[in-house]
Amino acid sequence: MLSRTADHLFWMARYTERAENTARMLDVNYQTSLLPQSAAVSKVGWQGMLSISELMPLYSKKHGGEVDPQRVMQFMVRDESNPSSIVSCLRAARENARAVRGSLTTEAWETQNQTWLEINRMLAGGEFERDPGQFFEWVKFRSHLSRGVTVGTMLMDEALHFMRLGTFLERADNTARLVDVKFHAVQSDFFGAASEKDQEYDFYHWSAILRSVSGFEIYRKVYRDVIRPERVADLLILRPDMPRSLHASMNEVVANLAMVANDQSAETQRHAGKIRAELQYGHIEEILANGLHAFLTQFLDRVNDLGARISRDFLIPA
Structure with a gap:
């Protein structure tokens, strides 16, 4: 192509x-x-x-x-x-x-x-x-x-695979940004006991965030529990069966990269595989302990770098 x-x-x-x-x-x-x-x-x-x-x-x-x-x-x-x-x-x-x-x-x-x-x-x-x-x-x-x-x-050929690559790279980037800014805005949820009024506000706040990624019903189905910030983070970052999660998006990026691979794309595939592996074997407690903002900032940098590599390997005329 x-x-x-x-x-x-x-x-x-x-x-x-x-x-x-x-x-x-x-x-x-x-x-x-x-x-x-x-x-x-x-x-x-x-x-x-x-x-x-x-x-x-x-x-x-x-x-x-x-x-x-x-x-x-x-x-x-x-x-x-x-x-x-x-x-x-x-x-x-x-x-x-x-x-x-x-x-x-x-x-x-x-x-x-x-x-x-x-x-x-x-x-x-x-x-x-x-x-x-x-x-x-x-x-x-x-x-x-x-x-x-x-x-x-x-037709399920390279044209479709490049479109899917664009879709899921963009989705990974946007979900990471959404999680980062929304958790940053309500950092206090992780500390201390909130008042009853705060808890009520938090329920609506987290519900709105879940609905923004079509995840409210999915959360209820997966966790069958009150909405808790660490579980929202787990759902949107590490769950491979949540369509808009970082893990699910990177699974699609890796799969579609493999379908369009060429002679110079091995290093790009390795980078994508490495990002995916960290999500596949990551644990939300570890991520939160090391700092969610730091994790997501690093993820965004790596996804942007991956986008630049894909452009260099496939999209810029040789």
Whole structure:
């Protein structure tokens, strides 16, 4: 496969997944902002949202130092100057799809194109402002549809494997960022006994985080217990059967890398395998004892390095 074609397919999938993950993070912040809480606590949540995506400098440049929930939502949804906004991601996904129209099935192309046309209609009609929660659900649904259509209609060749690589590399990155910022915001949960009111707030807070990764029902099924932070971390980091966990994402990255392996990719595969092995044999108590933030920061660095290696080995013309 031409490296240019592989590059477009890889980034089409990454941008689609990024739009979904941005919608998930905005949704969890929007839902938790509806809970009774002080303005200061609410502000921390929105600042965390910008920090996750490394967009604080760009936001500050445009809107000044004041973090306002409405401005953050507009910035993360419809601001075309923000490369990580939902509208920018969906436009980039559609442009990458258009560049390799011949490598996609009609259904896969039409799904991407329809998503782009539909989001413009919705934003122009004010549907996002009327019901943000419903809008975020729509973005998630279109991402699910795009993934389902590609898996259900495309030949299981290198084109599909590069798309899957992009999807799961992006998912690993985004889940790590979400876990890091949300645990950082509620560090106090790990220490001392919380008051009854705090415990009630924590239940809704952790429920919202689990729902943001479609993990609430899965948590109930796996642990059959009250929601505890260390178990949320275990579910989202180490469980190989949780679809959006770091472990499950890295399993997919390793498997798809093996399917497209070439003469110079052995070192890249070794790096991916090493990251996966640490998740496979890791223990959540160990991770928490050594520091969750340090673990996730290191994981993000290694995933970004892996993305650069994949680009060098497969996506940049020799």
